[in-house]
Amino acid sequence: MKPHHLVPWVLCSALLSACHEAASHEHDNHPAVPARASADHSAHQASASPETHSGHSIGDMPASASASAPAGFAKFNLEPGREAGMGLALAPVEERKFQRTVRTTGVVSLDETRTSHVHSKVRGWIERVTADFVGKKVVAGTPLCDIYSQEVYAAQLEFLSVIDQTRSQSKATGAFGDAERAATERLAAAARRRLSLWDVPSSQIEKLEQSGQPQRTFTLTAPRSGIVVSRQAIAGMFIDPGTELYVVSDVSKLWLLADIYASDVPWMKVGTLASLTIEGMQSKPRTATVSFLPPTIEEATRTLKVRFDLDNKDGLLRPGAFATVELQVDLGTSLAIPENAVIHAGNRDVAFVVTGTSVEPRAVSLGPVVDGYYRVESGVAQGESVAVGAQFLIDSESRLRATSSPGTGHVGH
Numbered sequence: 001m002k003p004h005h006l007v008p009w010v011l012c013s014a015l016l017s018a019c020h021e022a023a024s025h026e027h028d029n030h031p032a033v034p035a036r037a038s039a040d041h042s043a044h045q046a047s048a049s050p051e052t053h054s055g056h057s058i059g060d061m062p063a064s065a066s067a068s069a070p071a072g073f074a075k076f077n078l079e080p081g082r083e084a085g086m087g088l089a090l091a092p093v094e095e096r097k098f099q100r101t102v103r104t105t106g107v108v109s110l111d112e113t114r115t116s117h118v119h120s121k122v123r124g125w126i127e128r129v130t131a132d133f134v135g136k137k138v139v140a141g142t143p144l145c146d147i148y149s150q151e152v153y154a155a156q157l158e159f160l161s162v163i164d165q166t167r168s169q170s171k172a173t174g175a176f177g178d179a180e181r182a183a184t185e186r187l188a189a190a191a192r193r194r195l196s197l198w199d200v201p202s203s204q205i206e207k208l209e210q211s212g213q214p215q216r217t218f219t220l221t222a223p224r225s226g227i228v229v230s231r232q233a234i235a236g237m238f239i240d241p242g243t244e245l246y247v248v249s250d251v252s253k254l255w256l257l258a259d260i261y262a263s264d265v266p267w268m269k270v271g272t273l274a275s276l277t278i279e280g281m282q283s284k285p286r287t288a289t290v291s292f293l294p295p296t297i298e299e300a301t302r303t304l305k306v307r308f309d310l311d312n313k314d315g316l317l318r319p320g321a322f323a324t325v326e327l328q329v330d331l332g333t334s335l336a337i338p339e340n341a342v343i344h345a346g347n348r349d350v351a352f353v354v355t356g357t358s359v360e361p362r363a364v365s366l367g368p369v370v371d372g373y374y375r376v377e378s379g380v381a382q383g384e385s386v387a388v389g390a391q392f393l394i395d396s397e398s399r400l401r402a403t404s405s406p407g408t409g410h411v412g413h
Contacts, residue, residue: 070350073361074401080357089389090354091338093380098331098370100267106258108278108310108321114250116223121198123240124149127217131228131246138222141201144246145233146217152198156214159191163209226250229319254310254317256288258325259303267329268293268306276308277324281316290327336373341386342366343395351380352387352394359387361398 069075078088128146131138138144166184195205200218208215230247239245256276260268272290292307308325310317342364343350353360364379380386387394 069361069398069402070345070348070363072345072402073350073398075358075360076397076401078357078359086390086393088354088387088394090385091341091388093335093337093376093382093384093386095333095382096336096373097333098336098368098373098375100329100331100368100370102260102264102267102327102329104258104260104264104325104327106256106276106306106308106323106325108317108319108323109255109257110229110249110251110319111253111255111309114224114226114253115229116226116248117244118144118220118223118246118248119241119244120147120149120220120239121241122147122149122151124152124238126233126235126237126239126245129233129235131222131231131233134228134231136228137226138228138248139225140222142222143219144222145220145235147220147239148217149198152195152200152218153214153216155191155194155198156208159188159195159205159208160212160214162188162191163212220245222246222248224248224250251315251317251319252311252313254312254319256308256310256323256325257305258308258323259298259301260306261303262297264329265297265304267331268304268327272327272329274308274325274327276310278317279322280318281321286310331368331370331375334367335376335380335382337364337376337380337386338388339369339372339374340391341388342374343391350395352391352398353380353384354387355385359394359398 082088124147126145127148130143130145162184166181166188192205192209195208196202198218199220201221204215204218226249228246229249229251231245232243233239233245256278258274268290270290270293274288274290275285276288277285288308288310290306291309294305294307297304337351341351343352349364349366350361351364353362362379364374365377367375367377369375
């Protein structure tokens with residue numbers, strides 16, 4: 001054989017030898033498994049429970065999706081004797097009377113229905129002030145100030161002229177005289193009515209008619225009994241109908257306006273009982289009931305001004321005093337579970353109902369939490385027990401069972 005024909009043959013022999021050595025090495029490291037052993041291993045793999053694959057089981061029940069379990073959770077059984085070690089505790093689902101205490105602040109205010117704002121109905125000047133300080137007690141008809149008005153003075157002159165004409169016609173006879181006298185009397189009544197509408201006191205109008213002399217000023221009087229709570233009237237000042245001269249209020253009855261925040265507004269109703277501790281009052285707290293709920297919320301404070309009516313015949317309450325308010329809101333009777341029995345899973349609330357060793361997750365519809373208890377609208381029944389301890393362990397196990405249930409795959413091996 002020629003030398004150049006030996007090269008391909010040598011290369012092929014070397015390649016076959018290398019493949020043979022690799023196959024022998026693989027056979028030595030991985031001895032053949034008997035056919036029966038291989039079949040047993042396959043059967044063991046097929047019958048192994050999902051809990052064995054997870055490596056974190058606290059129960060002995062194969063994972064199964066409960067019909068009542070919310071999505072992402074599964075019912076399971078606890079291993080006997082594990083409750084104490086887990087720190088698991090149970091609380092009964094039972095009816096409970098819900099009462100919420102709302103604490104807020106308020107201010108003693110004037111009773112708007114017993115308050116009058118005093119204005120002059122004509123332009124003029126104040127010549128004398130009688131009610132000359134805030135806090136002065138007045139009764140209805142008490143003089144407040146004297147006002148000079150050109151309009152009122154001219155109306156007095158007109159009234160006196162008509163009165164004189166009426167008197168001169170009183171002796172006239174015949175149909176013509178009677179008609180003329182009736183017309184003059186109507187003019188006199190109109191002039192008298194004008195003065196009255198301008199708040200000229202009736203006593204001053206009578207005096208004007210009797211004396212026949214016009215008065216330079218007329219007196220503005222108090223429209224109601226009470227105290228002067230505001231005064232802008234000053235001697236010598238010019239006024240018009242838009243000028244507020246006095247505010248007079250009857251303080252034998254007062255209001256207390258309390259701020260109720262928007263979260264507590266749904267629980268407010270007329271008649272709700274409250275305890276009021278008022279600044280400057282050394283006696284025990286007063287009790288009162290809500291008398292009015294306004295239809296609008298204050299934009300600046302985002303609160304509802306709840307009103308209480310207060311009796312102040314003894315005069316001890318003063319407008320402007322602060323108060324601490326405690327309202328006892330009755331929310332009725334309903335099923336209740338402890339606050340720590342609930343797991344908040346996104347936009348769902350879940351509680352775990354425990355029956356013997358069985359743990360069943362339930363989606364629950366909850367109302368407000370009051371004194372550590374949720375008001376339950378649906379999801380659990382009276383007489384059942386819910387888990388209030390080991391919540392994170394139970395939650396994790398239930399989610400894990402749901403994930404590793406048949407058809408969803410295993411979480412790990």
